[in-house]
Amino acid sequence: MSGRKIPVAYFSWNYVLDKQNLMDSIRVVLSHTTHPGNIGAAARAMKTMGLRQLYLINPRHFPDPQADAMSAGADDLLREAVVCGSIDEALQGTVFVAAMTARLRDISHEVLTPREAMPLLAQHAAQGPVALLFGTEMSGLTNEEIGKAQVLVNIPANPDYSSLNIAAAVQVMSYELSMAAQGIVPGMPEVQPAPHEQVEGFFRHLEDTLVQIGFFKSKHPTKLMQKLRRLYARARLEQEEVNILRGILSATTEYNARLKTRYQQEQKDV
Amino acid sequence: MSGRKIPVAYFSWNYVLDKQNLMDSIRVVLSHTTHPGNIGAAARAMKTMGLRQLYLINPRHFPDPQADAMSAGADDLLREAVVCGSIDEALQGTVFVAAMTARLRDISHEVLTPREAMPLLAQHAAQGPVALLFGTEMSGLTNEEIGKAQVLVNIPANPDYSSLNIAAAVQVMSYELSMAAQGIVPGMPEVQPAPHEQVEGFFRHLEDTLVQIGFFKSKHPTKLMQKLRRLYARARLEQEEVNILRGILSATTEYNARLKTRYQQEQKDV
Numbered sequence: 075m076s077g078r079k080i081p082v083a084y085f086s087w088n089y090v091l092d093k094q095n096l097m098d099s100i101r102v103v104l105s106h107t108t109h110p111g112n113i114g115a116a117a118r119a120m121k122t123m124g125l126r127q128l129y130l131i132n133p134r135h136f137p138d139p140q141a142d143a144m145s146a147g148a149d150d151l152l153r154e155a156v157v158c159g160s161i162d163e164a165l166q167g168t169v170f171v172a173a174m175t176a177r178l179r180d181i182s183h184e185v186l187t188p189r190e191a192m193p194l195l196a197q198h199a200a201q202g203p204v205a206l207l208f209g210t211e212m213s214g215l216t217n218e219e220i221g222k223a224q225v226l227v228n229i230p231a232n233p234d235y236s237s238l239n240i241a242a243a244v245q246v247m248s249y250e251l252s253m254a255a256q257g258i259v260p261g262m263p264e265v266q267p268a269p270h271e272q273v274e275g276f277f278r279h280l281e282d283t284l285v286q287i288g289f290f291k292s293k294h295p296t297k298l299m300q301k302l303r304r305l306y307a308r309a310r311l312e313q314e315e316v317n318i319l320r321g322i323l324s325a326t327t328e329y330n331a332r333l334k335t336r337y338q339q340e341q342k343d344v
Numbered sequence: 345m346s347g348r349k350i351p352v353a354y355f356s357w358n359y360v361l362d363k364q365n366l367m368d369s370i371r372v373v374l375s376h377t378t379h380p381g382n383i384g385a386a387a388r389a390m391k392t393m394g395l396r397q398l399y400l401i402n403p404r405h406f407p408d409p410q411a412d413a414m415s416a417g418a419d420d421l422l423r424e425a426v427v428c429g430s431i432d433e434a435l436q437g438t439v440f441v442a443a444m445t446a447r448l449r450d451i452s453h454e455v456l457t458p459r460e461a462m463p464l465l466a467q468h469a470a471q472g473p474v475a476l477l478f479g480t481e482m483s484g485l486t487n488e489e490i491g492k493a494q495v496l497v498n499i500p501a502n503p504d505y506s507s508l509n510i511a512a513a514v515q516v517m518s519y520e521l522s523m524a525a526q527g528i529v530p531g532m533p534e535v536q537p538a539p540h541e542q543v544e545g546f547f548r549h550l551e552d553t554l555v556q557i558g559f560f561k562s563k564h565p566t567k568l569m570q571k572l573r574r575l576y577a578r579a580r581l582e583q584e585e586v587n588i589l590r591g592i593l594s595a596t597t598e599y600n601a602r603l604k605t606r607y608q609q610e611q612k613d614v
Contacts, residue, residue: 121502230522231393238392241512242515314571325558337606
């Protein structure tokens, strides 16, 4: 899998540096948030994905113990949060703004999925500050706020139950941003794939053993071996696994050998 | 922009029908959840993305008022939740299992991103019940639980702060599943994947046989069985293959039994 090398890159200093620079030019802007607990939970969601710039437009209660409690270990984002009196203040200096919406109709703007919009936002973040704008819990963004955005983003949700908690929406969007900011793929552990000749040696060993234990009696060896080859081909056997499997085969026959020897020994002793 | 079309397709009746059938064959399994509030929040996250099948393995408190409160309008999922006494009970009948992990090292299984793994899960969901497995809040899944999965999934997170709340993780995964399910057209499977209990039956049969033939002598059964589980997990065993492998195991023991009998017979004849 191509993922193998990438985790190394993920933990390399340059990598983290580059990604962090990009993420640090992305603001999450929460407008007129009603419940301080949601601000804390949003901060936690942001931080898990490497976002740190939190802007709050006229939050009803902030700072607030509920916000601290819900932020878990992300209280640093709350302490550094920028509280603004207007949306223009919050968007000051931004070169691109994406606004969240639950509505899909009666909207003049282009509505994108998170997967379409977040790469756009990340690209612009390489050029200057950008903002991802979330409206108030109950009614979302006003038309005036929507008018400040270049694109609208809608999280496709269950038509019968689309009420994502604002922190859940922040989590999904932060995740998409993080994925957009990098092509990270957690890798498979380092493995030693068994070379062809080792795998073939295993198949010979397997077939010999199956013959010896009488497995093929009244069956079709060729067809069965083909099925077994297909099974182990899908598994992409590693060297250690070939050794384990051949160890099992050896144990099978050695056991019989021990019985035979003991049997012959007894005969001699008579 | 394709973003416009997606919501339209999403709300078309056939689309919802097909997608709902697929989503209904996907179980979200929460193992030993400590805080009932997390169960409620997880249910809400599931429902926003169209998931309905919630399984709980030995939850510390359930049902619980906190779970109801956090579920918002998703209390129907809590009422229909299946509470299980063991992981095998929760995975009964599943043809594919993906398990969440926060660890990337010291893991034998293949580790995929949500974006890689959820299309796999959705494809298998077109063939039969599948499960997405979440461990307990503090310590995650046990090695035994991980051993039941075909793939592991890791949400790439901030290396300095990776503590996604379990409901946040469920939200991200449900979102990825919902996105993946839009691409899936349920069809007839080419093969018959072996259900969980058949695979577990094979592993029991295998271990018993290895004990009988003395394979484990001076080796570590648990570690070796984990390696063998990993091998066959990658192979995604089919029913016929399970039958073949168990046939081999039976032939092994029958052969040894015949040898013993003959040996004892000879003794008597002496």
